[in-house]
Amino acid sequence: MRDSDAFQNRPVSMNPKNNLLEIEEHMYILDDVEKPNVFRNMFPYSEIPKIPFNDRIVPHNMPKDIWITDTTFRDGQQSRAPYTTEQIVKIYDYLHELGGPNGMIRASEFFLYSKKDRDAVYKCMERGYKFPEVTSWIRASKEDFKLVKEIGMKETGILVSCSDYHIFLKLKMTRRQAMDHYLSVIRDCLEEGISPRCHLEDITRADIYGYVVPFCLELMKLMKEYQIPIKVRACDTMGYGVNYPGAVIPRSVQGIIYAIHTHAGVPHELIEWHGHNDFYKAVSNSTTAWLYGCSGVNTSLFGIGERTGNTPLEAMVFEYAQLKGDLNGMNTRVITELAEYYEKEIGYQIPPRTPFVGKNFNVTRAGIHADGLLKNEEIYNIFDTEKFLNRPVLCAISNTSGLAGIAHWLNTYYKLKGDKQVQKNSELVAEIKKWVDEEYAGGRVTVLTDDEIVACVNRICLEKNLKIGE
Numbered sequence: 001m002r003d004s005d006a007f008q009n010r011p012v013s014m015n016p017k018n019n020l021l022e023i024e025e026h027m028y029i030l031d032d033v034e035k036p037n038v039f040r041n042m043f044p045y046s047e048i049p050k051i052p053f054n055d056r057i058v059p060h061n062m063p064k065d066i067w068i069t070d071t072t073f074r075d076g077q078q079s080r081a082p083y084t085t086e087q088i089v090k091i092y093d094y095l096h097e098l099g100g101p102n103g104m105i106r107a108s109e110f111f112l113y114s115k116k117d118r119d120a121v122y123k124c125m126e127r128g129y130k131f132p133e134v135t136s137w138i139r140a141s142k143e144d145f146k147l148v149k150e151i152g153m154k155e156t157g158i159l160v161s162c163s164d165y166h167i168f169l170k171l172k173m174t175r176r177q178a179m180d181h182y183l184s185v186i187r188d189c190l191e192e193g194i195s196p197r198c199h200l201e202d203i204t205r206a207d208i209y210g211y212v213v214p215f216c217l218e219l220m221k222l223m224k225e226y227q228i229p230i231k232v233r234a235c236d237t238m239g240y241g242v243n244y245p246g247a248v249i250p251r252s253v254q255g256i257i258y259a260i261h262t263h264a265g266v267p268h269e270l271i272e273w274h275g276h277n278d279f280y281k282a283v284s285n286s287t288t289a290w291l292y293g294c295s296g297v298n299t300s301l302f303g304i305g306e307r308t309g310n311t312p313l314e315a316m317v318f319e320y321a322q323l324k325g326d327l328n329g330m331n332t333r334v335i336t337e338l339a340e341y342y343e344k345e346i347g348y349q350i351p352p353r354t355p356f357v358g359k360n361f362n363v364t365r366a367g368i369h370a371d372g373l374l375k376n377e378e379i380y381n382i383f384d385t386e387k388f389l390n391r392p393v394l395c396a397i398s399n400t401s402g403l404a405g406i407a408h409w410l411n412t413y414y415k416l417k418g419d420k421q422v423q424k425n426s427e428l429v430a431e432i433k434k435w436v437d438e439e440y441a442g443g444r445v446t447v448l449t450d451d452e453i454v455a456c457v458n459r460i461c462l463e464k465n466l467k468i469g470e
């Protein structure tokens, strides 16, 4: 395959005068094929997609600075009922606080289509935060570039779909026509002094060395000509990306990033990964993109996005901390505030088993685990979830929980502190224990759900005239 040969014949040489790597551009010219290459060996459509291997190993190349960008109000909003202006501003405030003083949530993208969209943008910009930078997503037209400029934005996203599925089957163009069209739109954007963020849609089904690299080389020439940064966003639109060493491009995430950085010469800080979760790989693919040369990973809150969603923002916060060893100023407790805001104010039900934010993410149910947890919570908790997420580990009640387990459940579930805490010898705990014992004596084998216990607590409080926390 031509694309795998490219890994061997690296067209990069060292300039002996200045010791800088130079790209030999002539190695990658547009392959203006007559018929679309839809990679039938990997995507047979009537069969499950395949993951071929050529065992080319890509070296790790994590940039010194890596960060998160946000698409909650663009890809996120595309897949749900629109947020109100107030909700957008509130979420933007939370993102600012979560990202901390070092701007770990570097940018957030907004539609500019309607007055409502623009109002939200004005209100967020009025906040005056340096981060997340407010950026846009527009139709690629001269009028829209002018609008971006008028609003005072430095950057905008532009759709430059790159697979033959899009170029031939959707746009009904050839690769040459698509490339020329995209480059002229990007030139118009640069003429307005706006920095383009090029969304290479469907890159995991694109011809990396026959289209993507030649296109990115052209982008880098434009960047040099206009002296305005041009970002390349690698969009795994259908979630086909894989991070297995030796997998073949265009499915290999590391192979794509390597090609864009090493062969097209796009600097780390101008490369971003945008993932989807169709094959459950959004998080690990995004982390892989960081590890192999992308500075930015694009995410949305709780992974809300088209179909199975995008890379969840909160997941990448914890991926960052695990890779880098600290949070670089991020305030992770805001994640819990955001989850509560979504549930209470926006009415979005977060699936209970969702890592870091679901109602049950740190709830232990099996009696034997609860026993371990009561002895030492580190045994069954991923980290100090109370410290980082304001979510103390919770132990569900079962026949083995005992009075202490019930008291622990009440205190954590109702967030009771100090002298408000329920004691294991209280009347309320004794009454709940009676009900629990009756349930299991009746042949029950499953754990009690939170809703059942809350109903029991409410019934007992009413019958016995008791109040929780008094």
Ligand SMILES: CC(C)C(=O)C(=O)O
Residues within 6 Å of the ligand: 075, 159, 199, 200, 201, 202, 235, 236, 237, 238, 274, 276
């Ligand atoms: C519309 C495009 C840019 C996108 O979000 C994607 O490819 O997932």
